[in-house]
Amino acid sequence: MEGTVKCSANYVPLSPISFLERSAIVYGDRVSVIDGSVKYTWKQALERCLKLASALTQLGISYGDVVAVLAPNTSAIYELHFGVPMAGAILCTFNVRHDSAMVSVLLRHSEAKVLFVDHQFVEVARGALELLSLTKSKLPRLVIVPESHKQSHIASISNTNFNSNTLDYEGLLLLGKPEYEIKRPKDELDPISLNYTSGTTSSPKGVIYSHRGAYLNSLAAILLNGMSSMPVYLWTVPMFHCNGWCLTWSVAAQGGTNVCLRNVSAKGIFDAISLHKVTHLGGAPTVLNMIVNALPSERKPLPFKVEVMTGAAPPPAQILFRMEELGFNVTHSYGLTETYGPGTVCAWKPEWDSLPPTEKARIKSRQGVYHLGLDEMDIKDPVTMKSVPSDSKTIGEVMFRGNTVMNGYLKNLEATEEAFKGGWFRSGDLGVMHPDGYIELKDRSKDIIISGGENISTIEVESVLFSHPAVLEAAVVGRPDDHWGETPCASVKLKEGCNANAEDIIKFCRDHLPHYMCPRTIVFEDLPKTSTGKTQKFVLRAKAKAMGSLIKKNNSKL
CATH class of the missing domain: 3.40.50.980 (Rossmann fold)
Known part of the structure; x- marks a missing residue:
């Protein structure tokens, strides 16, 4: 338009380093970082x-x-x-x-x-x-x-x-x-x-990551976490993971206090909340699981409701419910390293307040809608690139596009082009679209189990396993099967002092799931994890493959 100009007076490249400069002026004498003493x-x-x-x-x-x-x-x-x-x-x-x-x-x-x-x-x-x-x-x-x-x-x-x-x-x-x-x-x-x-x-x-993407995702993270000015953020999310979901820069933008936690434990979390009056923290469901299973001697009463952002693996509904009982308000987000961490949020709607607690928790465990830093998110058929119906059951691939999607993979143009094929970032995650526009993950494309022609969501099976009173952690992968192709194999870690055998757990699953979805193999072990709390399913898949096929007579019984 005639009369417009682009110059240093009206254009500066976006960068989150500007947040620090402003906070030094606005919040100069407030504590920025607490690291031990x-x-x-x-x-x-x-x-x-x-x-x-x-x-x-x-x-x-x-x-x-x-x-x-x-x-x-x-x-x-x-x-x-x-x-x-x-x-x-x-x-x-x-x-x-x-x-x-x-x-x-x-x-x-x-x-x-x-x-x-x-x-x-x-x-x-x-x-x-x-x-x-x-x-x-x-x-x-x-x-x-x-x-x-x-x-x-x-x-x-x-x-x-x-x-x-x-x-x-x-x-x-x-x-x-x-x-x-x-x-x-x-x-x-x-x-x-x-x-x-x-x-x-x-x-x-x-x-x-770009300066622009980091700037916009940092502002989006403030909104996702419900951060007002001068929050006290407890670092249970590793800062090395997606730059701490970009919250390293977000806290600076709001003049908050960063409470560093070198080793994450239930006692450390409750002690820090009590001592520093923590308002916000985050973490994978592993961290939430740690909190809800803390020993009575480790727990301390919360000074007020503490906001928690969770991401990585989908959180079991019952874990969310128990967090709420303890006084935490949990917001569920979803994203990938390629989306600067959280790209979606399960934004709460007032009409859900009247729902029973268990139904609230189930709704909160969905991945939700894309945040304001993105332009679009959809569930698409990866071949035709057409949107799947919003019917809560048709599975497609989760795809993103917008300003908070990565620039690309370093020195790997082939992988970058494959990820951006069709003009969208292909997450590799499979999900459904609900009529209200909220998405729900069903599995990673590599994790889905195909048994006898049926697609089995490992997330759904894991959610049932988590609801077993003796189960602390669970992960499900496919085990080779000569008859069915593959069948669910569950790795389970029991809560301290609890007992359950494989038959008990399989029966529990059969009482809550269609039989074809139920695990046919139970392995009791500590689950291999990344430092961000994700289960290393490739390790479990290798173990399941090494087990070989279940014998046919067992298949016929189950």
Whole structure:
């Protein structure tokens, strides 16, 4: 339109690093981070992040370089979420459950120039660098984050040839200058972070986030979590996972307080809520399960209703119900690494208030509708790309498009094009669309069990297993079967002090499910998990495959 101009007065590339600058002004003297005995205000947080960015620049980090970190939820990894992009670099957060071999692979793939490592994981980093040196790749500078911000024990890796390449985190910050001029993104679609997928279904892929996507998803996360100004957020979600669902930046936008929790436990959660008056926390259903099964001696009364965002695996309805009984208000979200974490929310409707508690919990366990940062979400036939009917039963693939979908996979154009085929991001998750426009997941495309021509949703079977009074955790995969093709195989962990045998559990399932959906094999074991609480079903599938086929006479009985 005639008379319009685009200039610095009316256009600035969106970036969540601006949240920190504003909070240092608006909330300057309020506490920004609590990490054990360490506390910083928002003014101090900005100064430390500017010095961090300045020091990185002095190390030779330039625009577009990758800086990696291997650390649990601490003040250091929080500062890196701002300091690294302020230097124009890309933050790459590693899962703390990775071993040296995997860290080495990811360092080589990401070409990280610097690796920050928490003191707890120095040996993992040492092993990774030794492996990386064998590939003739250039080694990253190593920065150790000491315990409680004391001088780091660099001597702990003294038997390596990496000492000359090793720095101390607090010592590094001393090199930086607080008057550092921030290197803002040249384009808001420039990368801000690199997140490797959890590897629950396949080998990890490097997912690229943009400044724009991170900015918009951070604002969406504020709305999803019902955050007013100055929340107190307890970090039970790993900051290395989808940048803490982008809440690392969200809390800064609202001038909140970040309460770091290095090791997540029921006692740690209740203690932190009581001590710091926590208003919000999040986590996979594993964390919710931990809370509802806390020992009486671990529980403390809540100072007020605490808001909880859950995601990852679909939460069993009964877990949601029990959380509500304890005084938590649970909001269910759903998303993937490729959607910056949560992409949907089960938005509550007033007309549901009159429903019975069990029905409320069942409705809350649905995945809901897309948030405001996205443009569209649909359930489609992956071949025809036509929307499935909103009949609550026709299964299709969940697909997204919008501003909070990844830029792509690092160095994997083929996978990126496949994921975006048809102009939508294909999640690989299967679900149905309800008449009210809310979606409900039925399974991962790789997890669905096809038995005798029938599709079996492992999510539905797991939900019934969770309702058994003796079951603490459960996961279902397909086991090869000469007659049916495959049949449900359930891995179950019992609650402490409870007893149940395979026959009891199978009978319980048959009382609540069609017989073809019921597990025919029960394995009692601890479930293998990712650090974000997702069950590693590929491990369970391999075990089930190794069991071989059920014998036919057992099939005929069941």
